[in-house]
Amino acid sequence: MSDTAPEGAILQRDKETWAIVPRTPMGMLTPEIMERIAAVARKWNIxxxxxxxxxxxxxxxxxxxxxxxxxxxLGRDIGRATELCVHYVQACPGTAVCRLGVQDSxxxxxxxxxxxxGVDFPAKVKMGVSxxxxxxxESKLRDVGVTGTKSGFNVHFGGNAGSRPRVGDQVGEGLSREDALALVDRLLEHYRTGARKRERTARFVERVGIGSILEAVGGAAS
Structure with missing residues (x-):
């Protein structure tokens, strides 16, 4: 085994085999994507x-x-699973198909x-849109979460699951799509420049306080 891990691969429990995670943005699949994955799994006996x-x-x-x-x-559409960057954005179906959806998640x-x-951050970042x-x-348990309401989008920051779970703070309420995206941008830029290496957003919020973060990014918006 080489000293350098293969690109986009995670060493498994047996210390001999590896796992990879092709990108499937928001879990959306097409017949072509599924056929390609199935063909690769058969060809390489995965x-x-x-x-x-x-x-x-x-x-x-x-x-x-x-x-x-x-x-x-697979076409080299590598999903990052260990690097210090955004790992994924997950989303529910929203108004596309769900009868309960009120916003286009x-x-x-x-x-x-x-x-x-692909943007580098101090630690891995996960996003959820509902x-x-x-x-x-799972918006409230992600580093950045956005939740649709009848009046617009609520934005959450600093959520985390795992062994030290934390419900993210609501930092914006009833925002337009444009304002929600702008607030997310300010939050992530402040986190990118202010957090320690490998410090997730939950630990960053606990260390500096949500009030300090809101002051830095312009305060809560609604």
Whole structure:
């Protein structure tokens, strides 16, 4: 085994095989994407294909020497799973199909995905977008969360699941799409410049205080 991990791969429990996570923005799949993943799994004898909690598909059990070739077959749309950047934007169906949706969560999620995926941050960043207050996109447990309401979008910051869970602070209420995106941009820029390396947004909020953050980004908006 080499000293350098294959690009976009995660070493598994057996210390011999690897997992990769192709990008599937907001969990949206087409027949072509599913056919390509299925073909790759068959060709390379990948033993485990797993849907992740972040609406992605993990291919698990690859041999190290096969990882680059598998990425080539997938089209090299690498989903980052360990780097210090935005790992994913998850979203519920929203008004696209759900009878309870009051805002277009998929469209907003796509905008966030296009703008932030690949941007470096002090630690990994996860985003959730929900089309109604039921919050099926897990917005309040993500570093950045947006929740649709009848009056607009609420923005949350500093959420985290895992071993030290934290419900994100609501920092904007009833915002237009444009204002919600602008607030997210200010929050992430402040986090990018003010957080310590590998300090998630939840720990950043706990260290500096949400009041300090709101003061820095212009205060809560509604």
């Amino acid at each position: 033993p485990v294909v797993k849907i992740t909690s972040g609406q992605r598909i993990a291919l698990v059990g690859l041999r190290e020497e096969d990882v680059d070739a598998v990425w080539d077959d 998929l469209a907003l999620g796509a905008e966030l995905e296009a703008k932030y995926v 089309g109604c207050p039921l919050s099926c996109g």
